[in-house]
Amino acid sequence: MLKSYEAIIENGQVQWLTDAPKVSKARVIVTILSDTEPKVLRRTPPASIAGKGRTLGDLVTSVVEEQDWECLK
Structure with a gap:
């Protein structure tokens, strides 16, 4: 069975960061x-889409009207 151990090699010497095997x-x-x-690493959107987003409704309420909720089930 393969096991992984974390260590740092400094000047040819191994310093174990976890228990040594x-x-x-x-x-x-x-x-x-x-x-x-x-x-x-942080993902960033391409500059070509900067400033093109829109909020379609209130951020707290639904974008879809309440009478249309049944058809979404």
Whole structure:
């Protein structure tokens, strides 16, 4: 079974960020991440749609008239 452990390699030395694996010898695959801190990616809309949104009704009430609610079921 594969298990993942988080660590930092600094000057060739491994510093475990979680509990170290309890093995004396193992084959490993190491993936090097570009940054040590995760980055938060924010999605932004394309500039071509900026300012083109419209509010079609009150933000608290429904856009659809109350008498039309039955046909929406």
